[in-house]
Every structure is written in structure tokens, then in C-alpha cells.
Amino acid sequence: LGPGSSGHFVKMVHNGIEYGIMQILAESFHLLKSGAGLDDDRIHQIFSDWNQGELQSYLIEITGRIFNRKDKKTGKPLIDIILDVAKQKGTGMWTSQSAMELEVPTPVIDSAVAMRNLSTYEQERDRASAVLDRKPVAFQSDTDAFVRQLEEAVLAAMIVAYSQGFALLRKASSKYSFDLDLSVVARVWKGGCIIRSALLEDIQNAFEKDPNLPNLLLDPGISKKVMESQEGLRVIVSEACLLGIPAPAFMATLGYLDGYRSAWLPAxxxxxxxxxxxxxxxxxxxxxxxxxxxxxxxxx
Structure with missing residues (x-):
């Protein structure tokens, strides 16, 4: 992919994007289960349906399969038996650290790392659930409409996660003289990796059309997808806030989008x-x- 340690850096950023997308899907699961009150069979079907459209990807595919697996010991859905503590090997953290050193905003990836860290505080979270209790708010949205809006939110968030990762690669390539061809990176990732998805075809095309594209959100085709899905994203962020369901990756997506498209910021x-x-x-x-x-x- 390039000279020196460029290949290692590209792999690190791949893993950072992976963290971001996994957090997006985990938040989607939380909203569907704890918000809309759907069971694992319905959630399995939702993810399976998503994998037939624009969201087609390896992570969406395996997530759908996970909700269909039963625990051999108890007969219950296996997902409901797994402890809610997410381990990590550090590559997401390294991506965030590198992004901060290079002054590239990657809040979707950062939020994913933070939530994995927070998940390890299970005893404190258990205490806080009683101390910081809140009166439950009933889910009042139309379920089918909510699922469609969530699909839009996931699409927007995945695009932003990729955009932040590729923006980091762009800056690192310039800073460290990696001379990366980002269309080639997209092609390699599309060919077979954990974050492979239909979106990478659009990403590859965007960088082939404009090798100097500073951010994927400036590509007409990709920005059109984001603008068409932003209302769903806004609804989902609002619903998460009202329901008290943590959705930092979705919130980071919206904050980044609104910040990036702002000609003026209060800096x-x-x-x-x-x-x-x-x-x-x-x-x-x-x-x-x-x-x-x-x-x-x-x-x-």
C-alpha cells in the first residue's frame, strides 16, 4: 500500500472504523430491544433485511446471524447469555490517539472506544442504575417507521465512520509520506476484511474520480446518501435521548455532520x-x- 509502516497504519485505521461500526450496530440493537421492545427473532429479521440493501456488509450479516443463535446449555438466545463487557486489544485506542496527534476529528471511533471502556465498569454501572434512576419513558413511535428511520441512521453513521477513517489516512499519508492511494485502500478492504461492505464500492469510485478528495462527505454521490438519511438520524438521536438509551456513536455522527457542514462555528x-x-x-x-x-x- 505504501512505504515503511504504511500498511500497519492502514490496518490500524481499519480496526478503528471497525470499532465505530460495531458500536453503531450495538446501539441499534439497544434501541430495538430496550426502546422498541422487539425480541431477538424480530431483530434477526431486521438485520437480515438490512443486509439485502445499501447496508450490505459483513458486520451486518454476522450480526443478524448472532440473533438467531440459541445457547445449547439453556436453550435461550445466546446473545442474552453473553456478559455485557466488551474486551479490546487497543487498536481502536491507537486510532483515536493517532487522530488526535494529527488533529483529525474521529468522534465516532472515539465514542466506540469510550463505550468499550465504560462497559468494563459493570459493578459501578449496576450501582449507578439505582442511584441515577429515571422514570421510564414509554416508546410511542410506530415500530415500522422507527425501524426505517434506524436503517437511515445506520447508513449515515457508517458513512461518517468511513469518512473519518479515510480522512485520517489522508492526513497520515501527507504527514508521514505514505503516498497512499485511497481508492486502492477501499478496493483492498472491499475484497475481504471485517469492514467490507457495499459502501466501499462508492468509496472506491469517489477516490478514483477525485484522488485528492479531502473528505468523503464532499463527494456528490456520498453526500447525497447522507443528506437523504439525515432526518432518520435526527429522529433516532432524539428518540434515544427521550428514552434514556445511550447512543454516543449516533450522537457523534450527528454532531460531526452538523459541525462539518457549518460555515461558521463558535470557535x-x-x-x-x-x-x-x-x-x-x-x-x-x-x-x-x-x-x-x-x-x-x-x-x-
Whole structure:
């Protein structure tokens, strides 16, 4: 794929995207089971149906199969017997660390790492479930409509997870002189890996059309998919908030989308705050250079 350690870096980012997508699917499971109150057989069918469309992927496929497996010892659905503590080998964390070092925002991947960490605090979570109790909120949405909206949310979130991973590869390739061809990376991943999916065909095509594309969300075809699915994403994030179901990957997806498409962000206030307490200076919109204000003097 490139010189030096480029292959190892690409594999690391692959695993980071994998973390993100797995968290997205775990949150979908939580919303379907604890939110909509669906049983494992129905959830199995939903994931199987999703795998026949735009969401076709290895992870969607095996997730559907998981909900169909019974435990030989108890006869119960095996998923209901498995402890809710997710182990990890560190590749997701390394991806997040590398992204922060390179100043590339990867909040979907970051949230996935954080939730795996949080899952290991099972005793504290058990105590907190009583201390931080909340009156249950009934699920009032139409189930079929909810499932369709969730499908849209998963599509948007998966696209954003890929976008963040490829943006990290783009920055690393420039910083470390990897000279990566991102269309080739997409083709290799499409050929056989854990994150292989139908979306990688679109991703490969996007980078073949524009090898210098800075972010997949700027590709017309991919951005169209995201815009067509964003309303479902917004509904799902809202439902999760109302129901009290943690959905940090979906929330991170929406926050990233809204932030990335914002021509203006309130970072000017952060710059003013930094200059106020640390004399870090700021830039102006009407002239070049850096500036400092004696805030205490002018506040009097």
C-alpha cells in the first residue's frame, strides 16, 4: 500500500472504523430491544433485511446471524447469555490517539472506544442504575417507521465512520509520506476484511474520480446518501435521548455532520477565552496577523 509502516497504519485505521461500526450496530440493537421492545427473532429479521440493501456488509450479516443463535446449555438466545463487557486489544485506542496527534476529528471511533471502556465498569454501572434512576419513558413511535428511520441512521453513521477513517489516512499519508492511494485502500478492504461492505464500492469510485478528495462527505454521490438519511438520524438521536438509551456513536455522527457542514462555528469564543486567561492571541476576520487584548483592562 505504501512505504515503511504504511500498511500497519492502514490496518490500524481499519480496526478503528471497525470499532465505530460495531458500536453503531450495538446501539441499534439497544434501541430495538430496550426502546422498541422487539425480541431477538424480530431483530434477526431486521438485520437480515438490512443486509439485502445499501447496508450490505459483513458486520451486518454476522450480526443478524448472532440473533438467531440459541445457547445449547439453556436453550435461550445466546446473545442474552453473553456478559455485557466488551474486551479490546487497543487498536481502536491507537486510532483515536493517532487522530488526535494529527488533529483529525474521529468522534465516532472515539465514542466506540469510550463505550468499550465504560462497559468494563459493570459493578459501578449496576450501582449507578439505582442511584441515577429515571422514570421510564414509554416508546410511542410506530415500530415500522422507527425501524426505517434506524436503517437511515445506520447508513449515515457508517458513512461518517468511513469518512473519518479515510480522512485520517489522508492526513497520515501527507504527514508521514505514505503516498497512499485511497481508492486502492477501499478496493483492498472491499475484497475481504471485517469492514467490507457495499459502501466501499462508492468509496472506491469517489477516490478514483477525485484522488485528492479531502473528505468523503464532499463527494456528490456520498453526500447525497447522507443528506437523504439525515432526518432518520435526527429522529433516532432524539428518540434515544427521550428514552434514556445511550447512543454516543449516533450522537457523534450527528454532531460531526452538523459541525462539518457549518460555515461558521463558535470557535471564536474559545479563541477569546484562551486569549483572556492565557494571552494565547487570536486572529481577526478583517485583517491578517495575530492579536492580543488586555481583557481585564477593557472590562473595567
Amino acid at each position: 471564536n469564543l474559545i479563541q477569546a477565552q484562551r486569549d483572556y486567561f492565557g494571552s494565547h492571541c487570536y486572529e481577526r476576520i478583517d485583517s491578517k496577523g495575530t492579536y492580543h487584548t488586555e481583557w481585564e483592562d477593557e472590562a473595567k
